[in-house]
């Protein structure tokens with residue numbers, strides 16, 4: 001199913017006069033069979049948007065369509081959607097198999113057929129033989145897999161997932177991501193997932209829709225957001241980075257003795273996001289040495305120098321902390337640098353992003 005959200009706005013509040021705009025002219029498309037992530041920090045409006053798609057909340061303006069058919073006003077239970085939430089919400093008085101078969105029972109499917117579908121889904125989420133158990137006897141990861149099977153039982157037109165992995169340990173989270181992607185592929189179901197984890201969104205999605213304060217700030221393929229982030233928050237959300245304040249003058253960003261090309265940013269106060277994966281250090285008098293020694297990427301270029309404040313051990317590498325005005329630039333290094341020494345900084349342009357401070 002293709003999902004189109006067009007110009008959706010919604011204000012919410014306890015009383016009408018306290019109402020605040022939570023969604024502001026939001027538009028995005030989930031192509032048929034695609035995996036789409038709604039990405040943003042806490043309070044960005046992701047869950048509210050999912051509830052509008054689900055028919056749990058009705059927008060003040062705009063429209064939601066499924067395969068070109070406007071569904072505004074259609075109640076949630078008539079939208080043929082599957083849901084997976086962070087808190088699993090299994091029915092405690094039903095067995096695991098009855099939980100999975102529940103959407104089919106509601107749809108009037110006969111007992112044999114619905115129990116066969118439940119058994120098939122339980123097998124596909126690696127819970128064959130768990131059908132007669134009570135939900136109370138399941139671990140968190142098992143309960144989440146039952147919830148996933150239940151959400152898919154009625155062959156929904158789309159699956160809506162709200163932070164489905166955030167209650168799980170990191171190792172279980174990875175398993176669940178793979179499982180969700182496998183079922184997504186096998187069932188060919190359009191998926192819309194809310195997450196605040198940018199790396200998770202990159203790994204799982206065909207399309208990422210980035211929200212900030214109720215507005216869509218960027219949407220596109222994961223590579224687009226990673227390589228051409230539209231805002232500093234998006235640039236800073238993919239892995240470790242340093243953020244420096246400075247100034248753009250004549251197409252270059254300056255902060256203390258560092259300078260980065262910034263051809264598309266106007267003169268004035270600016271912010272640079274430097275991903276640690278694209279940075280290296282070299283002796284101040286031989287900045288290219290790090291490239292020939294393989295410490296920096298081949299595209300890394302000298303961007304100036306700074307004073308080393310300290311180094312810390314971080315497992316795979318050491319991290320050098322350099323003073324840049326009163327902020328810190330962190331650079332992964334092979335050996336602990338000497339505090340107080342000057343060091344040349346190399347940066348790969350594809351890992352550095354400059355934005356006007358007023359954006």
Ligand SMILES: Nc1ncnc2c1ncn2[C@@H]1O[C@H](COP(=O)(O)OP(=O)(O)OP(=O)(O)O)[C@@H](O)[C@H]1O
Nearest residue numbers: 012013014022041042043044045046047048049196
């Ligand atoms: N019923 C409501 N009445 C008033 N304000 C609400 C209501 N529901 C949500 N909000 C507010 O809307 C904003 C967005 O909430 P929402 O749950 O959509 O954010 P989110 O991006 O999903 O955040 P999180 O990741 O923390 O769940 C928040 O500031 C929240 O307090």
